[in-house]
């Protein structure tokens with residue numbers, strides 16, 4: 001942030017009074033512009049023993065497989081955002097089963113909230129951001145063609161949970177050094 | 183957002199190509215400025231059968247009781263943010279037990295992530311944003327002096343869970359009409 005979004009003057013990168021870290025502060029109107037992590041919400045959708053993945057039609061990671069997920073919008077709940085993204089990317093309307101994976105990626109200031117959700121019928125299709133959508137059993141998952149480390153870790157948990165028959169919440173952190181190993 | 187934070191030109195409120203909702207778009211450099219929900223992270227800290235509350239020294243809701251929580255910062259995990267806020271507001275260093283309440287407040291575009299956390303000793307003290315900190319048993323909770331609806335709902339769940347001896351994740355939504363009834 002170079003310019004104040006309220007008044008258009010230049011900003012300075014300084015620690016405000018009563019704070020302990022630098023912020024963008026307007027040199028004219030003195031507004032403090034905070035920057036905060038972004039939420040990405042989506043679903044791990046299953047139909048019987050299969051999980052629904054989307055092949056990305058957009059960058060980054062064009063052509064690789066991911067869970068339907070995207071940036072949460074203002075004015076919606078986390079669950080509403082997860083279902084909206086699942087419709088937009090995979091044209092599926094599953095039933096939510098609860099939060100399944102909470103993943104923090106501090107080096108890019110993102111938090112993923114992936115809800116588990118189930119389909120009554122294998123109805124899905126690629127939305128505009130997907131090349132294709134497909135249901136995979138655990139042994140069919142395209143591990144070598146996954147888009148993101150968070151997708152890999154969430155699917156790894158799901159494969160284990162499926163064999164045990166229980167799906168507790170997973171709290172996952174991803175470090176920058178893990179990113180390269182997707 | 184009236185001015186572009188990248189170039190200082192004025193912005194327009196329009197639906198970008200390939201999007202379905204209006205964004206702030208720069209009239210000069212054409213950058214699309216997205217606005218997204220903010221995360222507030224904190225802890226429900228217990229010591230034996232007591233819960234730790236803070237009396238707010240700041241607006242809004244000055245003088246009312248709350249859980250230690252605040253805006254998640256860039257560069258930290260959700261758990262790190264929850265522990266940082268607990269230290270800053272209640273000068274307590276509890277052990278995290280896992281995510282306990284995920285609350286969406288869509289009308290102000292906030293998501294609360296409250297982790298359950300336990301203290302080995304009743305060590306706490308007010309930080310700069312608190313007037314006092316205090317441990318309360320379930321029947322001592324100051325229900326008439328709570329700061330936020332999300333605090334009320336989270337504490338209500340905790341009282342029930344304590345009587346049952348199990349603490350599952352709670353997914354909570356708060357509507358604008360509920361806000362008035364804090």
Ligand SMILES: [Zn+2]
Pocket residue numbers: 004005006007008009026027028029030031
């Ligand atoms: Zn300004």
Ligand SMILES: [Zn+2]
Pocket residue numbers: 186187188189190191208209210211212213
């Ligand atoms: Zn611009």
